């Protein structure tokens with residue numbers, strides 16, 4: 266059976282600038298067997314080229330830009346497909362600016378059709394400008410719903426979801442979030458994977474470490490989902506979710522033999538990455554989309570003269 270893999274990066278391939286044990290062997294096995302795969306990340310800051318360099322520094326050479334699909338590319342694909350002549354005011358880093366530029370979507374700080382929010386680059390001035398644009402009629406789109414992102418086992422940074430939430434609060438408008446778990450992210454990634462494979466795939470598997478984005482998105486897109494325990498999810502919490510992964514693995518290293526031989530592995534005693542997990546009990550919602558079930562408009566009182 267011809268399988269293809271969509272693979273999350275943080276918590277699956279690396280953690281805090283360290284390769285997860287066995288991850289290098291796994292991706293080398295994919296390359297050696299010609300198994301189609303695509304790295305899928307909600308981080309909209311880097312370009313695919315930046316990610317290829319990052320992988321090389323981690324000790325895994327052999328990747329090019331075509332092996333990566335980011336939420337920035339997904340936002341640019343979404344706009345160029347649904348509203349190709351639109352203009353945008355952007356709060357975001359190089360990866361987002363480059364993706365929009367590539368799809369020929371013009372910047373516009375006067376009367377943009379969309380405010381596009383990605384990771385980083387937020388300043389008070391830019392937020393004020395974005396607020397003005399939305400108030401004048403621009404629609405709000407965010408590259409991903411992550412309120413915060415891990416930096417190390419003891420540190421996080423604010424994510425695009427938090428920036429979008431600021432603008433939702435100030436303008437009373439709701440943002441639309443692309444990136445995982447949005448079905449559009451999985452639909453476009455699957456299409457790109459089929460292009461890379463040069464033909465239809467019988468099975469597409471999403472491998473990820475986060476239930477709310479990787480597993481939920483895969484389930485909703487009708488894909489198989491393998492949860493790895495080398496990142497942000499502890500086995501005890503998996504049962505709390507309505508949606509469940511197809512398989513649970515200690516780490517991506519459990520799949521290496523399977524990729525090489527084609528024989529399904531039941532190995533669950535691999536050298537699991539035991540580090541971290543300290544964000545597991547962090548208070549607050551990790552993703553802006555987590556509160557969709559409690560969707561309420563946020564009306565503002567009329568302005569006083």
Ligand SMILES: [Mg+2]
Nearest residue numbers: 273275276474
């Ligand atoms: Mg992850």
